Amino acid sequence: MNSQSAVMVYEPQAVQAVSREEGLPGDFAIWIFIFAEMLAFGVLFVAYAFTRAGNVELFNASQQTLSQTAGAINTLVLITSSYFVVRGVAAIKRGLSEQCAWWLSGAVLLGGVFVAIKLVEFHAKFAAGISLSTNAFYMFYLALTFFHFMHVLMGMIILGCVIAKARRGGYSARDHVGVETGASFWHMVDLLWIILFPLVYVIR
Amino acid sequence: MQYKSQAVAKPYFIAAIGLFVGQILFGLIMGLQYVIGDFLFPAIPFNVARMVHTNLLIVWLLFGFMGASYFLVPEESETELYSPKLAMITFWVFLVAGALTVLGYLLVPYATLAKFTGNDLLATMGREFLEQPLITKVGIVIVALSFLFNIAMTVLKGRKTAISLVLLLGLLGLAVFFLFSFYNPANLVKDKFYWWWVVHLWVEGVWELILGAILAFVLIKVTGVDREVIEKWLYVIITMTLITGIIGTGHHYYWIGAPEYWQWWGSIFSALEPIPFFMMTVFAFNMVNRRRREHPNKVATLWALGTGVMAFLGAGLWGFLHTLAPINFYTHGTQLTAAHGHMAFYGAYVAVVLTMISYAMPILRGRAANSPKAQVVEMWAFWLMSVSMVFITLFLTGAGIVQIWLQRVSDTPMGFMAVQDQVAIFYWMREGTGVVFLIGLIVYLCSFFVKSESKVAA
Numbered sequence: 001m002n003s004q005s006a007v008m009v010y011e012p013q014a015v016q017a018v019s020r021e022e023g024l025p026g027d028f029a030i031w032i033f034i035f036a037e038m039l040a041f042g043v044l045f046v047a048y049a050f051t052r053a054g055n056v057e058l059f060n061a062s063q064q065t066l067s068q069t070a071g072a073i074n075t076l077v078l079i080t081s082s083y084f085v086v087r088g089v090a091a092i093k094r095g096l097s098e099q100c101a102w103w104l105s106g107a108v109l110l111g112g113v114f115v116a117i118k119l120v121e122f123h124a125k126f127a128a129g130i131s132l133s134t135n136a137f138y139m140f141y142l143a144l145t146f147f148h149f150m151h152v153l154m155g156m157i158i159l160g161c162v163i164a165k166a167r168r169g170g171y172s173a174r175d176h177v178g179v180e181t182g183a184s185f186w187h188m189v190d191l192l193w194i195i196l197f198p199l200v201y202v203i204r
Numbered sequence: 205m206q207y208k209s210q211a212v213a214k215p216y217f218i219a220a221i222g223l224f225v226g227q228i229l230f231g232l233i234m235g236l237q238y239v240i241g242d243f244l245f246p247a248i249p250f251n252v253a254r255m256v257h258t259n260l261l262i263v264w265l266l267f268g269f270m271g272a273s274y275f276l277v278p279e280e281s282e283t284e285l286y287s288p289k290l291a292m293i294t295f296w297v298f299l300v301a302g303a304l305t306v307l308g309y310l311l312v313p314y315a316t317l318a319k320f321t322g323n324d325l326l327a328t329m330g331r332e333f334l335e336q337p338l339i340t341k342v343g344i345v346i347v348a349l350s351f352l353f354n355i356a357m358t359v360l361k362g363r364k365t366a367i368s369l370v371l372l373l374g375l376l377g378l379a380v381f382f383l384f385s386f387y388n389p390a391n392l393v394k395d396k397f398y399w400w401w402v403v404h405l406w407v408e409g410v411w412e413l414i415l416g417a418i419l420a421f422v423l424i425k426v427t428g429v430d431r432e433v434i435e436k437w438l439y440v441i442i443t444m445t446l447i448t449g450i451i452g453t454g455h456h457y458y459w460i461g462a463p464e465y466w467q468w469w470g471s472i473f474s475a476l477e478p479i480p481f482f483m484m485t486v487f488a489f490n491m492v493n494r495r496r497r498e499h500p501n502k503v504a505t506l507w508a509l510g511t512g513v514m515a516f517l518g519a520g521l522w523g524f525l526h527t528l529a530p531i532n533f534y535t536h537g538t539q540l541t542a543a544h545g546h547m548a549f550y551g552a553y554v555a556v557v558l559t560m561i562s563y564a565m566p567i568l569r570g571r572a573a574n575s576p577k578a579q580v581v582e583m584w585a586f587w588l589m590s591v592s593m594v595f596i597t598l599f600l601t602g603a604g605i606v607q608i609w610l611q612r613v614s615d616t617p618m619g620f621m622a623v624q625d626q627v628a629i630f631y632w633m634r635e636g637t638g639v640v641f642l643i644g645l646i647v648y649l650c651s652f653f654v655k656s657e658s659k660v661a662a
Contacts, residue, residue, distance in 0.1 A: 029436050029439070032440050032444075036476065043475070043476075133464065139464075139465045
């Protein structure tokens, strides 16, 4: 928890560059979460890979029923949202709270698009009578994407809190650990999808 | 003592320790019955001894949690307790109901007890850990509600801190999940499924919030580390606990008829359950190393660190040993489970209640800390109980491994009772270390009566 001491850099040129030169951006606590989340998803990905190795044909056949287009659009949506978040962090580093809030709002909006597309996908699967007990592939597909879906919602809530505080002028060029914390979580959500999409939707 | 009403914690702590002694005595009785089957038969059959052993544990821990809450909440909220009178009424109701229930177990055949207490109106009895008669269960709900009301009103009228809110959430969960003890469907799969909502979601869910809050409170007091730092850790730990613990319920659903996907979810999420326990240990040591004051109560700090280590070993490591479905296929319901259960309950819950008692009791008796001499005696008690618990766990693990091998893995599997004869040596050693545990407990009791001239002023 060295965040406080590192933020206290006082030279104007240092402020101009970056408020923190070393260490992880954002609050240290969020990195514990990120580590734990990556571990949990990592284990799920490995479990998926091993199970698939034993049931290649079943997995390939079931995979055909997924909409790669929807998945690909969602990948672009999330990557774009991450870019918006990057712009938001860059804005607050220059002390532009209003701009930061706008960029982050854009990211939340794209998060909403992701959620909407995913809901359509889920609906299609449930309408086809597919459930967690249908087969091993659908169990992993539904579990993985649902856990990820919940993380997107969580990320939207976190960014929402950051936006609200930014609009109140709660962050500055020197003190914006909260923005970096929210951004770190959002990038993790994005990163997980970037692994999840090829693994579950594409790789045969 | 900062607030007069904190004094109500004292009878709760005394009752908790008294019932703790009872729990250990019945533990020793049934430990002996493992090797001398008709010991004390027919006066105290094994199933009754077991019921008393486990029920007393739960009840004394609840007394401990309540006492801890009554001590902690006024100080955190910076206000007197909403109603000390209600707290005392609840105390006596709970104590009398608890005593009557245990007497009922001991004096009346269980079936007769069920008939007397209206089990035919709503059948809730006969299930492990939830053996209490219907009226006792209703009593527990009333006690829990009045306790929650008292604590919540105190929190609402005073300062709201992360610690008191986490504690309140834990206590609320405790009350809510107990309600599933009234749901007893005829379908055995459903019965077991929701039975775990009480048992698992208590000890691997909401109780951990109570544990985290109590530990954080004591650490703030004995280390003087900034509240913000400790509260942040508390949030991280309880979030991890809830995520892993709630879905981790699945590790009980492998073989009871629940859908197969629980084998994956249960395995993966419960495999992560040790992480929050590990974090708690790191957190406790970290805070003590960064302490800003030398609190005179050294033994409370020892208990706090012991809680972290023993909880990680007992709940985290010993839980992980057999939580993965392919392993659990062979190990479920063996002495390995008993090994885990013993060290987890001791490390997580016994230790945290004793941490709080160790910190609060001297203050309730009008001094900041006990005399160094009394503290040394209590430290002896800590080491005797903790080390003997480690050995109890190791011997039960030995028994468990042999049992799993002979009964489940072997090409020519032996029957349950035949295997029990084979592992008798482990049971004898466990009984021996159990006696050492009792000695530790007696030393602990003695530490309250050590007289010394050099009392530290409160």
